Amino acid sequence: MKRIQNIFPGKSLVPAKADYVELKTSWKVDIPAGLTVGIVALPLALAFGVSSGVGPAAGLVTAVIAGLVAAIFGGSNVQVSGPTGAMAVILAPLVAAVHGVNSVALLSIMAGVIVVLLGVTGLGRAVAFIPWPVVEGFTLGIATIIFLQQFPSAFSVDLPAGTNPLQGAVYTLQNLSGTSAMSIAMVLGVAVLMVVLPKIHPAIPASLVAVIVAAVAATLLNLQVPRIGELPNQLPAPVMPEVNMDLISSLAGPALAIAALAAIESLLSARVASTMPGPSGQTTGPYHPDRELFGQGLASVASGFFGGMPATGAIARTAMNVRSGARTRASAIIHALLLLGVVYLASGWVGQIPLSALAGVLMVTAVRMVNLDTIFRIFRSTRADAVVFTVTALITVVFDLIEAIQIGIAAAAFFALWQVAKLSGVVREEIPGAAEPEDRNIALMRVEGSMFFGAAERVLQEIGGLKDINVVILRLSSIRVLDATGANAFAELIKELHNHDVTVLVKGVQDQHWRLFKNVGGFSALAKQGLLFDELEPAVAKARSIAREREELR
Incomplete structure (x- = not known):
């Protein structure tokens, strides 16, 4: 019996006295x-x-x-x-x-x-x-x-x-x-x-x-x-x-x-x-x-x-x-x-x-x-x-x-993923605090739900349409599930917005998602540029500063 137990992972795969403990x-x-x-x-x-x-x-x-x-x-x-x-x-x-x-x-x-x-x-x-x-x-x-x-x-x-x-x-x-x-x-x-x-x-x-x-x-x-x-x-x-x-x-x-x-x-x-x-x-x-x-x-x-x-x-x-x-x-x-x-x-x-x-x-x-x-x-x-x-x-x-x-x-x-995908989305929020003139060129977007292959493209298409502004702040702290497709979609989004001269700031990347974003989503470049934030207030301040500089250049 000991030899059998050594072959298989765990004693629980073979009969034991415990099987008949109630037999008395x-x-x-x-x-x-x-x-x-x-x-x-x-x-x-x-x-x-x-x-x-x-x-x-x-x-x-x-x-x-x-x-x-x-x-x-x-x-x-x-x-x-x-x-x-x-x-x-x-x-x-x-x-x-x-x-x-x-x-x-x-x-x-x-x-x-x-x-x-x-x-x-x-x-x-x-x-x-x-x-x-x-x-x-x-x-x-x-x-x-x-x-x-x-x-x-x-x-x-x-x-x-x-x-x-x-x-x-x-x-x-x-x-x-x-x-x-x-x-x-x-x-x-x-x-x-x-x-x-x-x-x-x-x-x-x-x-x-x-x-x-x-x-x-x-x-x-x-x-x-x-x-x-x-x-x-x-x-x-x-x-x-x-x-x-x-x-x-x-x-x-x-x-x-x-x-x-x-x-x-x-x-x-x-x-x-x-x-x-x-x-x-x-x-x-x-x-x-x-x-x-x-x-x-x-x-x-x-x-x-x-x-x-x-x-x-x-x-x-x-x-x-x-x-x-x-x-x-x-x-x-x-x-x-x-x-x-x-x-x-x-x-x-x-x-x-x-x-x-x-x-x-x-x-x-x-x-x-x-x-x-x-x-x-x-x-x-x-x-x-x-x-x-x-x-x-x-x-x-x-x-x-x-x-x-x-x-x-x-x-x-398929139906389960479809339901999960329906619950995933992006919401444009009001910028907190007293309104400032450059706020009209800033979009604060909260991404929520699951960013996986079934939802990523639809969600990020909504953000990709924001090309008449200078800065986008992505709030990612509400993302529950992220896969490689979702991370890659963010990388493509950042690249697309950059090509249209829109700066992307990211707030609230969760620890469990950071490695995937870093390896697939191109967030290392944002980190080097100081465009990743843990809190919303400094992210808004940075966005206003960038928007103000763009206005002055015009």
């Missing part, structure tokens, strides 16, 4: 919480495996292996990890059209290594820069894709290879068959049970009960609907996937996209869980973002060696864990061990579950991911936030998840 008192709630989450996770793990194209066995293996590794090494005490809808969405087209099922294990390992490196290099805190409308638009887009992806299983229709979710849904509705009616009935039955059972008692594992009822009904009635099929009754032995440079090169882009998605989804889930109150009203406490990435990366690597798929923190299962009272990571470990027991003891029964039943579970899950109140709040906030939310959701559905996040962040940044 919390085991009474951690154990039932873990069992509850495990029961809920079973149908979801199977469904996401099917939805991603790698198969239910890979989904179950991922939930066991990745769930266990992330629970031990992750940075959250309550995070539950495994296959998720977002990961299924990004994997499905890769499996179907490009690389095939056999490459998923290597893809998982490659993406996991990237996520580990993100954690080791301290980039875990970058999630704080993802705006709220982007997160919610991304969530809405994923929910829509998950819902659309279930149409083929829900209606028992085989899709042509390479069909995206939207096209697949349209194709499915155009090619319904006799089997579709039975599958639709099963989907509706599962949906009704998942809605009604929690109202009878919130502790009922509605999704599990629903798929069991569907499986029993399909067997007793001898319904000819597609089933999960045979599942392994033990974990596969860990194997290093086939590796060659051509395959690694072709998987590099998808691995980066999956790593980005895994990092973002896991950190968002952990962040939400850290502020979510449990049954007692007490929150679960802070999480360590870098360690969370480190643990999630190891989880995907381990999953790949066992033939699984990339994993992330799962917000729905994590929320269930918190609401069930979990206090330590022991609950997530128990969840993984329960699923391991299913592999060894109940794989034959699980294989009889109809695919349409799993489609119903995911359809209800997708609908529950959409929070109408949140959407209304975003649209009531600002027009810019509404645009960012809408653009992110549409791009997620129509194009690509990672592109959606990138474009959403870019759009949010």
Whole structure:
């Protein structure tokens, strides 16, 4: 352990006794919480495996292996990890059209290594820069894709290879068959049970009960609907996937996209869980973002060696864990061990579950991911936030998840900079004190706000128009942010005014801005000429003296 701690920057990236300090008192709630989450996770793990194209066995293996590794090494005490809808969405087209099922294990390992490196290099805190409308638009887009992806299983229709979710849904509705009616009935039955059972008692594992009822009904009635099929009754032995440079090169882009998605989804889930109150009203406490990435990366690597798929923190299962009272990571470990027991003891029964039943579970899950109140709040906030939310959701559905996040962040940044730029400006002030005749040839200008690339040119154009005077005093003490573009704009302004025989005096350069002004803005020459001032009164006196000399020369 000491050797590991020497490799990585900080002991907090590896497990410690402190992770289980509450276990002496919390085991009474951690154990039932873990069992509850495990029961809920079973149908979801199977469904996401099917939805991603790698198969239910890979989904179950991922939930066991990745769930266990992330629970031990992750940075959250309550995070539950495994296959998720977002990961299924990004994997499905890769499996179907490009690389095939056999490459998923290597893809998982490659993406996991990237996520580990993100954690080791301290980039875990970058999630704080993802705006709220982007997160919610991304969530809405994923929910829509998950819902659309279930149409083929829900209606028992085989899709042509390479069909995206939207096209697949349209194709499915155009090619319904006799089997579709039975599958639709099963989907509706599962949906009704998942809605009604929690109202009878919130502790009922509605999704599990629903798929069991569907499986029993399909067997007793001898319904000819597609089933999960045979599942392994033990974990596969860990194997290093086939590796060659051509395959690694072709998987590099998808691995980066999956790593980005895994990092973002896991950190968002952990962040939400850290502020979510449990049954007692007490929150679960802070999480360590870098360690969370480190643990999630190891989880995907381990999953790949066992033939699984990339994993992330799962917000729905994590929320269930918190609401069930979990206090330590022991609950997530128990969840993984329960699923391991299913592999060894109940794989034959699980294989009889109809695919349409799993489609119903995911359809209800997708609908529950959409929070109408949140959407209304975003649209009531600002027009810019509404645009960012809408653009992110549409791009997620129509194009690509990672592109959606990138474009959403870019759009949010553009609108944020635009708002900051609007608050930046220049104001012409009255010269203090008793008026003197030469004051008519002096302009006192206060620059305020942020002088950066988005505002510098517009602000300084207003000053550049002052060419019918002799002296300009620039008050810079109200500048909050300055970048190289802003400093260079001042240098160009001073040069332009000088060419029109206008002298520039500067008052109030802040200490944090002086080096940039000196290196970029040409203020060293002003300092040598005695044209930089800390106080306004001597600056005004100097300006009047210069203006008076100009008048005498005329």
